[in-house]
Amino acid sequence: MTELHLWLRHEARSTERRTPIVPDDARRLVESGARLTVEESPQRIFPVAEYEAVGARVAPAGSWTSAPPDTVVLGLKELPEDPGELTHRHIFFGHAYKEQPGAADLLRRFSSGGGALLDLEYLADDEGRRLAAFGHWAGYLGAALAVLQHRGRLTAPLRPTDKDALDDTLRPLPGDEDFTALVVGALGRSGRGARAAFGTAGVDPTCWDLAQTRDLDRASLLGHDVMVNAVLATSPVPPFLRERDLDDPARRLRTLSDVTCDVGSPLNVLPVYDRTTEWNEPVRRLRKEPPLDLIAIDNLPSLLPRESSADFSRALLPLLLEFDVNPAWARCLARFRQACAELGPDEGAEHRG
Template sequence: MRETHIALIREGKVPVDSRVTLTPDQAVEVQKQYPHLKVYCQRSERRCFTDAQYEEAGIPLVDDVSHCDIMLGVKEVPIPELLSNKTYLFFSHTIKKQPYNRELLQQILEKNIRLIDYEKLTNGKGNRIVAFGRFAGIVGAYNGLYTFGQKMKLFNIRRAKDCYDLEDLKTEYAKIKLPPVKIAVTGAGRVAKGAMEVLNGVGIRKVSPQEYLNTSFDEAVYTQLMVTDYNIKKGGGSFRRQEFFNHPEQFEPGFLPYTKHTDLFIAGAFWDHRAPVLFQREDMLTDNFRIKVIADITCDIEGSIPSTKQPSTIEQPVYDYNPEQDTVVEEPYANNKFVSVMAIDNLPSELPRDASRSFGENLIKHVFPNLLGEDDGMIARATIADKGKLTEPYLYLQDYVAGR
C-alpha cells in the first residue's frame, strides 16, 4: 500500500489560532493505527504544543509540506498558502455564503483542491462528529461572567487565556460572587451544554423559563431557552420543531419577554438568517430592556443580535454598544447605558490544549477510519469541492462562487 503523508499545517489566518488538529501524542498514536500513514508537522511558533514537543515525539518538522497528500488545519488557509491538487480539512466558513471567503472558495476550485469541511462531518443521523463547541461554550460563559464582574465591579477573575487548562480555570469559580441576577442561555447543543457546565460549576441554580419570567429570587439563577421558547408561529398554532427548521421565515420573534428579566445573556444557539432576530435595536432603547452584558458565542455579525456589530478578540475581548447611535464603543464599561458585548469568534483558542486534545480524539476515532479507509458517506457529505467543481450537495454555492 502506498504511504500516505499528512501535514499538520501552521495556522496562517490573523489573528493566529494556537489550536492544533492532533497533539504530539495523537500524531504518534494515529501512525501506530495506520502503518501506511506518515505525519509531518509544519513549523510554527504559535501552537499551544510546541515544535519541540512534536520533535521529541518523533514527528518530523518541516517547512515545505508540498510532498504531503492531506493537509490538516483548523481555520481558513490564507489563499497564497493553498497548494494545488491536495486534500484539505479545515473550517472553511463558506457554506453560509460568507462574503469574506468567496475568493477562498474560488481559489480552491481553481487549484483543484478537495475541500472537506469539519463543520459538515456528520454521522448517519446528521449529528456533527468533530467540533470545538463544548469549549466555545465553556470559555464563552466564563468570559460572560468575567465581563459581568468587570462591568458591575463585583469580582476579579483571571482571563481564560491566562489559565493553563480547564482544571486551572475551574479554580477561579470560587471567586465569582453574584447578587440575585438572572442569566439566559440559548441553545441545546454542545455550545449551550458547555456554557451550562460553567454556570453549574459556579453554583448558579437552573430554573425553568416559566419560573424565570414569573418568579423573583434571592440568588443568581439561569434558564436554558430552546427555539420553542422564543419563536412563535405566525398566525398562531402549535409550534412544530421540524416546521421551524424547514421554514423559519414562517415564525416571529418571542424573545422580548426575556429581555425584561435578563441581566446577562449568553447566546449559544445556531441562527438561520431566515429565522426571526431575537430583538431589534429599538427594543434596546426601551426602559424595560434589562440586559447589561451579552456573551455572543455564536458571533453572527449583523445577525440575530443587533449589538454584535463586529467580533471582539482575545486581546480585546469586550466592547460596548451604544444602541442610541447604533455604534461600537471600543473602550468597554464606559457608560452604564451601553451594553457590553463579548463576541470573540475563536473562543476555544483560550483553552487550546484541552480543545485540541478533544478535537483530535474525535478525528482519530470517527473521521480517520473514513478518510483513510472505506468511507461510509461521512467524507462525501463533508466534501464541498473536488476535481475543480462543487460537489452535488453544495451546488447551491455556485452563484456565490460566481459573485452573483
C-alpha cells in the same frame, strides 16, 4: 488504510493555540501507516518535538504550499491569503457555506486551483450531527467570560490558561451580587458547556432551546442580566435581538456573549453588531446607558488549548484513520462541490476528490 499523507499546518492567526491532532493521537496515525508532516509552530500548545518523537516529519511553518499534490492539509482556522489558488485537499473550519464575508473568495481559490475543502463543521453523520467539535469548550468559555465581565473581573488581553485556573476565577467571592443568566441553545454542545460554566460560577441559568425560540418572549430575554447565545442556526430565523431592543427602556440585559459568531451571515440571530471582538479587546460596549457589553470571540476554545485540543483530537482520530472509507468525508466533499456550483457557471471548475 491506503497511505494517507497528512500535513498539520501552522495556524496563521496569532491567537490560535489549538491543534486538531495532539501528539498521542499523532502516534496512532503513524502506527496505522499514515505519513504525518507537522509544521513548526511556536504558538501551538504542543511543541513540535512531541510530534517528532512519535514519528512525524517536521517542516517549516507555511511550507504546506509546496507539499506533494496528494497531501491532505489539516488545520483549524482560516488560511493565509496566499497562494491565490489552492491545489490541495484541506481540512479545516472554512466558514464558507453561509454567505459569510470572504466565503465566495475562498471557494474561488479552491475552484481555480483544483483543490477541495473538507469543512470540519460539515463532518457529520448521516443525520447531520457533527462528529468532531469544539462546542463544549466554546460554550464554557463564552459563559465564563460573560461571568467575569459582569462581575468586573475580566482583564485584557486574554491569555490561554487551564481549566483549574479558570474555574478558580469563576467561583463566587464574598460580596458578589446575584444576577440572572440566560443560555439560548441550551441543549446543544455549546449550550451544555455554557450551563456547566455558570454552574461553576454559582449561577443557575434559564435554559432556552427550540421550543422557547420558536415563539420568542423578547421581553423575558431582555429581562435577564446576562445572555449567552449558543444557537447554531442552519436556516434563517427571526433575530433574537434587534437594534430597537437595545434601546428598550425596560432592558435589564447588561452582558451579551455570542458563542456562535455568525456575524455577516444571513443566519445571524444577533444582527446588532458588525464585527467580532478580539483577545486584546474582548469586550465592546454596544450601549452606554444603560450599559450593554458584547463578547464575540470566534476562537474561544483556544483559551483552553490543551483541554479543547485533546477532546477534539479524540473525536477526529477515528475519522482520519478511516479517511478513505468513512462516508462522512464523502458528504464533506459533496457539500463543497454543491457550494462551488452555487457560485455560478463562471466559477465552475473540476475538483479533485
